[in-house]
Amino acid sequence: MRALFLTGVMSVLATGCSFTTAAGLDECQTSEDCASDQVCVQQVCLPLPAGCLATPYGSTDADAIRMGGLFPLHTSPEAGASMDESDVQGFNAVLLALEEVNQRTLGGRKIALYFCDTGSNKDVAEKQARWLVNDKKVAAVLTAGSSQTLAVADVTLPAGVLTMSYSASSPELTAKEDTNGGPVGLLWRTSPSDAIQGSVIAHLLRTDSRFGLPSKVGILYVDDLYGQGLSNIISDQLSPLVANRPYAYERKGDVKSVMDALDMTYRPAVTVLIGFADDAVAILKEASTRANLNRDSGHRWFFSDSVKDTAVLADPVAASQARGFYGTAPAQGTGLAFSTFSARFNDRYKKDPAGYAYTSNAYDAMYLLALGASYSLSTTNTVTGAKMAEALTRVSSGTSGTNTQLTNSNFTYLAAELAAGRSVNIEGASGPLDFDANGEARAPVELWQVGDSGFVTLSSNLEPPP
Known part of the structure; x- marks a missing residue:
């Protein structure tokens, strides 16, 4: 990489x-x-802002359509920080989509994607976003993560720049004011809200014997928008039927004190771990030394989407503690769009995209931005965030009753339909892209299990209980 x-x-x-x-x-x-x-x-x-490249990915043509990408490829802005493998593969998925789109061109033009590595720091991301908006004059910004996306939106939305996230899941994005005085919102995401995932996790713990039907659940969560939101949903929906207690920890901080409280004071039968891969490794290694939290004591773990990362399996102690336990994530698609994406991704990068959370969401996000740009060019001969957003309101409202698969070979047809003023229904690699008025696409949740050498998908159609 x-x-x-x-x-x-x-x-x-x-x-x-x-x-x-x-x-x-x-x-x-x-x-x-x-x-x-x-x-x-x-x-x-x-x-240049730290972490940014002057030369874009994709096209370097003078008339290229300018977009920005803010990717947390490293776990910290500091020199020597480790790579975040899930977001590395999300970036690869974006590059694959960008290459496929640029093979076809949009009204004779191609896309230039200006890249910045945020180092998983929202303050860094905000500074980089100012450079993309003010200096590179981008029409859209692709970003990741809830805290980063909301920080970036404070820069992009007032400037009329469309903002698309492939992995922001905090329910707080739903309430974000994003119209900038216009009729259509500028903040979109291909990742579903954690209101869905949190409800599924709570339901599984309450009703499914595979998870031991615990009488007491700990919730160990990273203290940011993502962790706070998902923790609150799970806790609320477990109560009052199942006793539970949330514990916050600082991102990349010392976890010993919070593990003391979990181990010696609360002693849960199951702990839900909401955090990123590097923190998950540290927590699982610490748990291996704890009398009430190591797997030999009978303690069980349940993981959120962000733990689905091969970095967890790369550490032998963390892998041994995690093996056999379960987690959830937004489900991958099941149609031709996903199988086509999966085959091409595997050929290009020699990795299975289903082994990481949000790869298909990232691929779809880049394609949707390209469709938005194509629509904007066809209607105004220029590319603006507002016109791109208008296009996105028309990808979930077709009247045919069937979905068109968002594959490389269908891109030209979909762009032409939008340019002709006709709405479409699109199914992407991440599933049906049925956007609501808040720019969110509802999606089912998958249940996965930690295997000996990877993550095994057990179900891909879980929905919250009615």
Whole structure:
């Protein structure tokens, strides 16, 4: 993956700076006057935002349609931070979709995707978003994660930039004001709200004997928008039938104190772990040393979507503690769109996309942005966030009664239907993209189990109880 991440970095744009300031900095009118690793800020060439590349993925044509991508490929902005494998594969899925779209072009134009690695830090993501919006003049931004997406939206939405997330699941996104004075919202996501996943988890723990029908459940959650939201939903729906207690931990922090409380004070039969892979590894390793939390004591784990990451299996102690236990995630699609995506992803990256959460959601998100851009060009001869959003209101309202699979070979047909003013019903690699008025696509939940060498999908059609 490292080679992929560095693709394009060695390309150098010709500099056009005409003279140097007293402080030794080149002056400029636009960023095109600066070196490839610089950006023009208040007529001075300054270094690019940390984590961003000057040369985009996709097209470098002068008339390319500009979009931005904010990906948390590393677990921290600090040097030497480990890679987040799930988001690495999400990025790969986006690049695959981008390549397929650019093979077809949109009204003779292609897409340039300006890339930034956020290091899983929402403050960094917000700064990078300002660069994408103010300097690169992007029409849309693709992002990940709930905290990051909401921070970025504070920058993008007032600027009229469409914002699409492939993995933000916090219910708080539903309530975000996103119309910017227009008739259509600018904040969209291909990942379903955790209101769905949380209800499914609580229902399984209350009713399914595979999980031991516990009388006491611990909920160990990362203290951010994602963890808080999902924890609250699970706790609310377990109560009062099943005793439960939530425990928060800081992202990438020391988990010993919270494990003390869970182990020596509460002693649950099952603990729901809501957190990212690196934290999950630390928690499971710590649990192996605890009398009431290691698997030999009879304690069980239940995992949220973000734990579905091969980094957990790469650590032998964490893997031994997790093996045989269960988790949930938004389900992958079951139609031709998913099978086509899965085969091409496997051929390209030699990995099974179903082994990671949100890969198909990321692939669909890039395709939807491309359809939005195509529609905007066909109606106004330019690409704006508002027109792209208008297109997305028309991908779930066709009258044919059947879904069109969002495959590479169907892209041109779907773009033409939208350009002709006709609505369509689309089924993507992540399933039916039935967007509601809040820009959210409801989706079923999958149940998976940690196997000896990977994650095994047991069911892909779980829904909250009525």
